[in-house]
Amino acid sequence: MIEADSLTKSFGATKALAGVSFSVPAGSILGMLGPNGAGKTTAVRILTTLAIPDDGQAKVAGHDVVAEAAAVRRSIGVTAQDATIDEALTGRQNLVMVGELSGLKRKAAKSRAAELLTRFDLLEAADRVTKGYSGGMRRRLDLAASLVTRPSVLFLDEPTTGLDPTSRLLMWQVIRGLVSEGTTILLTTQYLEEADELADRIVVIDHGTVIAEGTAAELKRQIGGARLSVTLAEPHPRAVAALTGLVDGDVQVSQDGRRLQAAVRSTSGLGTTVVRALDANGVVVDDVEVRPPSLDDVFFSLTGHGALDLEGETCDLQVLEGVS
Ligand SMILES: Nc1ncnc2c1ncn2[C@@H]1O[C@H](COP(=O)(O)OP(=O)(O)OP(=O)(O)O)[C@@H](O)[C@H]1O
Ligand SMILES: [Mg+2]
Missing domain, CATH: 3.30.70.100 (Alpha-Beta Plaits)
Structure with missing residues (x-):
């Protein structure tokens, strides 16, 4: 469902990606593990059509991310590293707005919003403005927003960074649930234990290159x-x-x-x-x-x-x- 082939991207003298390749089979979750500045967000931005690679190709859900960007956008959901919710609106209004923007009729958008609020344990806070939401609630609402259109491929850029342990566990549960329903996920993280917990396969990236790849068990075996x-x-x-x-x-x-x-x-x-x-x-x-x-x-x-x-x-x- 996701195929990246020798992607490169520079910003001035900074090589954010220096030839990154990986693939994610349908229904599985790839953990992209790397420290600050490794190139994770740059890879996500290219795969979600928000940035164009200098070189290399990528396909998401069978569509080229540059030549068929619109088709890619129709297949994906994205939870960006920085929350994108509107703080002046309630949780429910945020989700209804996303639904309407993506072409749902108001009634359908409302019922989808209610469904997601329930699923993400946000029903109680649904009609409060999100300005007062905790970090964990924001991340959940963000993820809910990326699911409004029922995407088959989901990009989660550091979905649990900054969350307390309880919120992180809740997020993990939600992510596992999505995978069990068949969603394909690319998840970036700086947390080793998160990749270990969630990912079927892991690519370790450092300074814009993949330095190791495998299951958590394979990677652990590498060091004996x-x-x-x-x-x-x-x-x-x-x-x-x-x-x-x-x-x-x-x-x-x-x-x-x-x-x-x-x-x-x-x-x-x-x-x-x-x-x-x-x-x-x-x-x-x-x-x-x-x-x-x-x-x-x-x-x-x-x-x-x-x-x-x-x-x-x-x-x-x-x-x-x-x-x-
Ligand atoms: N728009 C930009 N302009 C200039 N430099 C950029 C830009 N975006 C990324 N970079 C640089 O490219 C490199 C990779 O950044 P990127 O955001 O992809 O890393 P990351 O792995 O997502 O890091 P983090 O864990 O901190 O989110 C960094 O050196 C960063 O400073
Ligand atoms: Mg990042």
Whole structure:
């Protein structure tokens, strides 16, 4: 239903897309995962006919996004990254307006609005102006608006950014419901766990190129077994050496020297072995955790920086090679 082939797009000297290709089979959901500025919105804008690529082609619902833009527009729904609702109108008025603008008779627009308000748990707030809506309510109304015309292909650009955990879960439920009805979805996100939860397949994009592609499980497999994470009471010069024989590859050390991470293959009894080895070297341990790899680990191993650079989550990890 969505096919992107070598899309490029530059803004001045900035290469927003440097040759991006992917496809989304009917009835499935593709998660496009990438940090700020990766090129996600640019890709969405091209696929939804709001921008023209410098090079490459794309088809949505069988229509070329440049040559047959009108036909593409008839098949799609879009929830943009920034809410597009009219704050002076009520939730219901917003939806009725969208319905009428897309060609429904007033009566049909009203009944479609009522249906969507119920479905998105907005009935109680339906007749209040949306200026007073919470972030979660706005995102839901936005999504409802993109569904007025029952599109077969839906583009969701960071639908849960900024939402609290409860609103995010509610949004996930709604998105899952749409997929189960056969809607094809391209969803962009900066949240690894969101792509993991919702997407059938994931493309990881960074600096305008696809750097990895696969199911969440495949991506996790790329970086091997589990992850060992050790927190020390205080930094210790022998800590890395003590771990080196027990893990696969390099030990990553946080800037403050207290957090050590590494890939591990076998996990049985590992926690105890690790504590003993560190103890034997006089290293005091606060916490040991062995967990399955997260998509953030995948991102880190692919790019050498965390997916959440801007929030400083993982970018303070340095790879120390061959430390003894
Ligand atoms: N209209 C524009 N004019 C100039 N530069 C732009 C424009 N749109 C995007 N860019 C640049 O292109 C790059 C990709 O931007 P894009 O909005 O596609 O990223 P994104 O992955 O959606 O990021 P975010 O997660 O912050 O929404 C960025 O460097 C951005 O500054
Ligand atoms: Mg964006």
